[in-house]
Amino acid sequence: TSNGTGSDSGGQPFSVNQALLEALNDADICLEYQPIKRVSDGGIFGMEVVVRWLHPSGQTLHISPSDFIALAEKSDLFLPFSDWILTSACQQAAQWQHQYGPLVMSLNISATQLKDSSFYSKVRSACEAAQYPHQLLEFEVDESILLQSKDALALVEICTQQGMSLTVDGFGLSSRSVELLQNTSIKKVKFASSLVKNLALDACMRDFVQSFVDVALIHDIQLMASGIHSDNQLSIMRKMGLIVGQGPHYGHPMPAAQFTDLLERQQSRDGSSKQSINAHMTNPVLGY
Numbered sequence: 138t139s140n141g142t143g144s145d146s147g148g149q150p151f152s153v154n155q156a157l158l159e160a161l162n163d164a165d166i167c168l169e170y171q172p173i174k175r176v177s178d179g180g181i182f183g184m185e186v187v188v189r190w191l192h193p194s195g196q197t198l199h200i201s202p203s204d205f206i207a208l209a210e211k212s213d214l215f216l217p218f219s220d221w222i223l224t225s226a227c228q229q230a231a232q233w234q235h236q237y238g239p240l241v242m243s244l245n246i247s248a249t250q251l252k253d254s255s256f257y258s259k260v261r262s263a264c265e266a267a268q269y270p271h272q273l274l275e276f277e278v279d280e281s282i283l284l285q286s287k288d289a290l291a292l293v294e295i296c297t298q299q300g301m302s303l304t305v306d307g308f309g310l311s312s313r314s315v316e317l318l319q320n321t322s323i324k325k326v327k328f329a330s331s332l333v334k335n336l337a338l339d340a341c342m343r344d345f346v347q348s349f350v351d352v353a354l355i356h357d358i359q360l361m362a363s364g365i366h367s368d369n370q371l372s373i374m375r376k377m378g379l380i381v382g383q384g385p386h387y388g389h390p391m392p393a394a395q396f397t398d399l400l401e402r403q404q405s406r407d408g409s410s411k412q413s414i415n416a417h418m419t420n421p422v423l424g425y
Contacts, residue, residue, distance in 0.1 A: 165191035168225055169199065169390040172399060173243060173383045176374055181403055182381045183241030186226045187390040199390050203247040219250060223260065227267035229393050234269060237400045245277040245306060251292050257299040277306040277327065284313055290321055297322045304361070309349055318352045326353060330364020330384065337369035350377045
C-alpha cells in the first residue's frame, strides 16, 4: 500500500520500513561519521556520512553511501537503502545541530541519484521531517561520474538550481579536471587522497596541486582535501588556501556516540556557544 504497510500471511500488519530496519540490524549495517575540520584552527566544520558494514567474512567495511547504493542496485536489491541513509543521517545531524550549532553534513551520492528528478524533493522532505536545514547538506559526486556523463553539466545546474550544494569528490585525477573548475557552477572540490598523500615529499606534486588551486581561487571555488595524515600535509594545505579537510589526522569514521563526545570536547575546549562553533565557516550557500 502507499504507506508501506500491508498484511503478512497471518493477517498481522506488515511494515516495509520496519522490515528494512530489521534487515539492516541483522546485517549489522549502520551509519558512522567522519569529522571534517577547518584547516585554519582545527575546529569541527561538519561530518561525512559513511556506511559501516560488518561483512560476513568478519571484516568491518566502511563504504561511501553512493557505493553502498550502487552495490544494492547491482544485486537487484530494491529496498529503499538511499531513503534510509538520508533519513537516518538527517535525524542525527538535526540532533547535533540543536545541541552544538550548525554543522555541515556531507553525503556522497550515486550517478542514479544525481539523475533522479525526484531525488531533491526527497531530500527536502527528509530535511523538513528532521528539522535539519537542507542548506547544511552537501552532496559529493565523484569526478569520474561527472566527466563520464554527457549530461553532467546540466545535472550540476539542476542540483544548484534546487538550492543544493554539490562538491566534486576525488578531484584532480583527470586531464579534464580543470574543465570542471572553468565550465560548471561547482563551488567546492575535494582533492583526491592520492594527491594529498605525496604533497609533503614531492615538489612536482605540490606544483601540480597548486595549479588547480590557482584556477579554483580565480573562479571562487572552495578547496577541500581528503586523506590528510600528517601535520606537514596540513601545513601545506593551509598555505595553499584550502578551507576544510578530513582524514586520519582529524579522525576516522566513528559511531554517533563517539562523534558526540568529540563535539563535547571541542565545546569544552573553546567555550563556544551554539552560534559560534562554526563562526569561521565560509560556505557561500550558508551565507558565512
